[in-house]
Amino acid sequence: MKPLSEMPLETARSIRVVLTDIDDTITTEGMLTASAYGALERLHRAGFIVIPVTGRPAGWCDHIARMWPVDAVVGENGAFYFRYDRERRTMEQRFWASSEELARNRAKLDAIEAEVLASVPGTALASDQAYRLADLAIDFCEDVPPLPESEVDRIVAAFERAGAQAKVSSIHVNGWFGDYNKLTMARTLLADVFGMAWDEARKTVIYAGDSPNDEPMFAAFPVSVGVANIQAFAHRLISKPAYVASGHSGEGFVQLAELLLRAKGA
Known part of the structure; x- marks a missing residue:
């Protein structure tokens, strides 16, 4: 992972679409800061297509699509x-x-x-589970004391034994049945709504994330960025982002936005 500051200007100028995770990428310690929200708005006003791609639930995504300065949202x-x-x-x-x-x-x-709540002490349903339509989110550090990595692996194993997919975010283990992930629906959205063929998307999209559930996106897009806290998960990643910001969480996202805006002259 190269420092974000080493991204060539021509690379930054080629970006038209910003896909980004939310938790611990835009938010910081569970808070959406004014500077991070402002970065989203400045990108949107400058003409970038801005799309959060998140593990958060349908109920939240309805709000985000309506009220945030974004063009669409991929959820769950x-x-x-x-x-x-x-x-x-x-x-x-x-x-x-x-x-x-x-x-x-x-x-x-x-x-x-x-099974998970009975067999892995310290876990809990994610507080936003009531607003989910397609997946199950198990909290291992958002509203419960952080569990060790070995216990997180036990949660993942329970999903996989049942034939479900399971992905680890910075706060939850999300599991679901179906052959989709963040990437498959992001590709569908770009084609359906924005008429963007895959070859074009790979040249003009940047993805920002912070955790293992972002790995399909890091693998798919040549221009991808991890905020600084991705370093804590680097050992779990086969496909890493091309660049890493020096700023943690929302601060790192602001750094990325400022780079793209400077390159665009906005």
């Missing part, structure tokens, strides 16, 4: 995208699974929930 690690059309005042939604599949998967996730 790729289970759907939401895009709010401000002129028509309508929410466009696309889900990976049908409503019938979501119901069947929820029953299987309920069984995994019972």
Whole structure:
């Protein structure tokens, strides 16, 4: 991972789309700071397509799509995208699974929930689980005392034994049934809404993240950035971001935004 300051100016000038994780990439210690939110707004006003790609739930994503200075949002690690059309005042939604599949998967996730909470002491349902439609989020450090990495691995193993996918974020283990992830839905959104072919996307998209559930995005986009706290997860990553900011969490995202804005002359 090269320092973000070493990104060539021509590389920064080629970026049209900013895809970014939210937790511990835009937020800092669970807070959305004024400087990070302002960076989102400045990017949006400068003409960048700005799309959060998050593990957070559908309920949050409805709010984000409506009220944040963004063009769309991918939620629950790729289970759907939401895009709010401000002129028509309508929410466009696309889900990976049908409503019938979501119901069947929820029953299987309920069984995994019972197993994990009974067998891994110190875990809890994520506080935002009530607003989720497609996945199960197990909290290992957001609202509970941080668990050791060995216990996080036990949570992942419980999902995988049941045939579910499982990804570790900076705060949760998210699990779901379905052959999707952040990347598959981000690609679908870019094609559906913005008419962007994959070859074009790889040349004009930058992705910012901080944890192992961002790995498919780091692998897919040649221009990717980790905020400084990605270093804590580097040993778990096969595919690492091309660049790393010196700033932690939202501060690192602000550094990235300022670089892109300078390159654009905005």
